[in-house]
Amino acid sequence: MIVTVLSICAILYLALQLEDKLKIPSPVGLIGLSFGFHIIFGDLFLLTGDPEHFALLVILLLPILLIGDSLELKVADLKEHGLSLFYLAVVAVALSVVVALLIGDALFGQYHLSTAAIIVLFAMVLATDPVSVVSIFSKFQLPHRLKILCEGESLFNDATALIVFVFVGLYALEGGEITVAYVAETSLVVVLGSALLGVVVGYIGLAAMKTTDNRIAELLVLVLTGYGAFELSEHFYTLLNLFGGHSHMHLSGILSCIFATVTVHHVMTRAIAYDDMRIEKEEADLKRESAAEKTSRSLIQQAIDKIKATVEERDRHMRTKEDVQLLSIVANTMLFVAMAEMIDLDLLWHYKTEIMAMFLATTVIRAVMMAKFALITNQTDKMVNVNFRWWGVLTFAGIKGGLSIVMLMMIPASFEHLEMFKAIVIGVIMLSTFIYSFILLALIGRNRQVFARELEEEGGHH
Numbered sequence: 001m002i003v004t005v006l007s008i009c010a011i012l013y014l015a016l017q018l019e020d021k022l023k024i025p026s027p028v029g030l031i032g033l034s035f036g037f038h039i040i041f042g043d044l045f046l047l048t049g050d051p052e053h054f055a056l057l058v059i060l061l062l063p064i065l066l067i068g069d070s071l072e073l074k075v076a077d078l079k080e081h082g083l084s085l086f087y088l089a090v091v092a093v094a095l096s097v098v099v100a101l102l103i104g105d106a107l108f109g110q111y112h113l114s115t116a117a118i119i120v121l122f123a124m125v126l127a128t129d130p131v132s133v134v135s136i137f138s139k140f141q142l143p144h145r146l147k148i149l150c151e152g153e154s155l156f157n158d159a160t161a162l163i164v165f166v167f168v169g170l171y172a173l174e175g176g177e178i179t180v181a182y183v184a185e186t187s188l189v190v191v192l193g194s195a196l197l198g199v200v201v202g203y204i205g206l207a208a209m210k211t212t213d214n215r216i217a218e219l220l221v222l223v224l225t226g227y228g229a230f231e232l233s234e235h236f237y238t239l240l241n242l243f244g245g246h247s248h249m250h251l252s253g254i255l256s257c258i259f260a261t262v263t264v265h266h267v268m269t270r271a272i273a274y275d276d277m278r279i280e281k282e283e284a285d286l287k288r289e290s291a292a293e294k295t296s297r298s299l300i301q302q303a304i305d306k307i308k309a310t311v312e313e314r315d316r317h318m319r320t321k322e323d324v325q326l327l328s329i330v331a332n333t334m335l336f337v338a339m340a341e342m343i344d345l346d347l348l349w350h351y352k353t354e355i356m357a358m359f360l361a362t363t364v365i366r367a368v369m370m371a372k373f374a375l376i377t378n379q380t381d382k383m384v385n386v387n388f389r390w391w392g393v394l395t396f397a398g399i400k401g402g403l404s405i406v407m408l409m410m411i412p413a414s415f416e417h418l419e420m421f422k423a424i425v426i427g428v429i430m431l432s433t434f435i436y437s438f439i440l441l442a443l444i445g446r447n448r449q450v451f452a453r454e455l456e457e458e459g460g461h462h
Contacts, residue, residue: 003044007037012333019139025437027132027399030333031430034340047338051422054338055409058402061331063257067226068328069130069155070261071321074269077148078262084149084383087376088394089156092369096126097164099365107357111417116172121421123165124408125362125428129401130154131332136437140444142393143454145384150397158403159254163190165407173415194233194252198259201229205264215316219323222264229253229260268317335402342405343430347423354420355427362398362428370394389450392443396436400429 015029037045048054078085100122104113113121133154137147167186172178205225209218232239233256237249348355373394374386386394404425411418444451 003041004047007041007045008047008330008333008337011037011337012329015333023139023441025132025441026135027129027336027433028437030336031340031433034337035343037337038340046341047334048341051342051405051409054342054402055406057338058335058406061335062254062403062406063227063230064223064324064327064331065131065335066155066230066254066257067222067261068324069134069151070226070258071265071324072134072151073148073155073258073262073265075262075266077144078152081145081148081152081384084373084377085152085156087373087383088149088153089160092366092373093126093157093160093164095372096362096365096369097122099368100361103361107361108354111420113417114173116169116178117415117417120165120169120173120407120411121358121424122362123161123169124404124421124425125358125400126157126164127161127400127403127407128154128157128397129399129403130158131328131335132399132401132433132437133397135332136440136444140448141452141455142444143390143451144458146390146393146451146454149384149386149390150394153394154397155258156255159194159252159258162254162403162407163187163252166410170410173412189249190252191255193236194255195259197233197236197251198229198256199263201225201232201256202260202263204228205260206267209264213316215319215323218316219320222261222320222324223327225264226257226261229256232256272317339402339405339429342426344423344426347419348427348430351420351423351427355424355431358424359428359431363395366398367395389443389447393440396439396443398432399436400425400432404429 011030011033014033015026018024018029019026048057097119100118101115104115104118104122108118130151133150137150163186167190168178168183202225205221205228208221208224212218212221230253233251234253236251240249370386370391374388374391377383377386408422408425411421415421
């Protein structure tokens with residue numbers, strides 16, 4: 001285990017150095033270094049060892065990654081870009097599944113995949129990795145609205161893809177009947193129920209935060225809030241059964257975790273804004289008192305104490321956010337280290353044709369969906385206009401991640417095409433991580449000055 005800890009720290013350090021010195025995206029560096037370390041150390045460097053334990057690790061780490069990414073979202077941004085994010089994360093995913101059903105036989109006709117199998121397969125590779133997107137974007141000055149579209153889509157896209165996978169794909173694979181009424185009812189219940197539960201848990205977390213001034217305790221409450229919302233949603237049927245519900249229903253842990261964290265962050269951000277206003281007021285009072293002919297030491301000291309307390313509280317909130325970001329970086333490193341262990345080169349080579357077909361198909365589908373989105377945005381005032389540069393960034397921000405493998409592990413072991421699905425999912429993750437990342441870097445680097453100008457026109461950093 002000590003070798004594993006040393007290796008994880010070394011991999012993260014080297015990946016950060018490669019990113020800073022050579023501009024190699026951290027997802028690429030992490031997975032490349034992890035695979036290299038795994039080859040060198042073999043069984044001495046083993047974090048999970050098999051897909052089942054990897055899936056458990058992803059579930060363990062996913063909430064902290066979601067918490068870190070959700071802290072970048074603001075309610076004001078969600079309100080302003082809600083319609084755009086709904087299209088990107090919901091409509092585009094649904095349309096992509098429809099296209100998948102139309103081209104499924106052309107791609108994998110020799111396997112005679114059922115409708116349910118096609119939905120399951122494409123849902124897994126439609127899920128994106130918000131961590132990789134945020135990691136790449138953090139190194140550049142990009143328009144705030146573009147970042148919100150990409151990062152917000154990556155977060156909510158995961159929830160939509162998982163809902164389609166579980167409540168439509170797996171449900172049909174196990175013999176359930178799919179109807180329009182079933183899909184509509186399930187979607188509304190899961191989405192609204194998850195959001196409501198997340199907000200409730202978020203306010204419970206805020207109530208707990210008010211009981212402490214300790215920064216570490218505040219961090220722990222934030223982590224408990226995100227993980228609590230995730231776990232309660234995934235085991236919602238347990239709550240129902242406690243009250244005699246006799247149900248097997250569960251909600252979306254991803255959505256609940258996002259809404260719980262955004263709720264906490266929103267209230268904390270408002271508190272920080274209020275603190276800033278208080279500081280300005282106390283500073284003005286202090287200047288006025290010090291300029292007076294007769295000054296009161298007690299009033300000046302009182303104003304100084306208020307400013308000091310306000311600054312300490314604001315700094316505590318900001319440092320808590322930084323602590324979560326550190327936890328997210330470590331969790332992401334562990335995820336890529338474990339993902340490298342899943343790479344079976346012989347299996348990937350055996351299904352190389354299917355992997356390339358799926359990678360090209362999903363890339364084209366995503367490009368078309370983003371082009372359709374760009375056309376819509378340029379015909380309405382309710383969405384921010386998407387130009388050709390933004391279209392390119394949105395298209396290649398669709399890097400795949402560990403959630404796809406979690407879905408893979410949820411497929412029944414008796415499913416006849418499980419081995420092929422495993423190869424396709426891991427292969428597409430690898431290709432998207434390397435190819436999309438470098439294309440993103442090239443697109444952003446080529447348009448660096450234009451993006452900087454667009455950011456300046458927006459009013460600078462938000």
